[in-house]
Amino acid sequence: MARRARDDPFAAEQLARRRDVPMERGQRRCHDYLRRLKFAALGWYQYVIPVRDAAQHAREFCDTVGPSHENEFAVCDSEDGSESQVARARTWLKS
16 A cells, blocks of 8 residues: 655655756755654665676766765675675775
């Protein structure tokens, strides 16, 4: 069953934004919304596609999420592949 905007603050905000000017490059509305909720911890997840460069993935992740706050952490999912993914995960974490 679909939730209505009046029952869900996030849905209400999303509806309100439909009439906004298109999002400018660099704006992170969803991230800003979640940061305003003042969670004790907030994790940002990225699935690292095996056929793409892990450093490029990390740069795109950082461009999307922006500077991390004190209570935030990053999650790198690099489980796919037939061999060890440790080197790719390290590259992602260092980038």
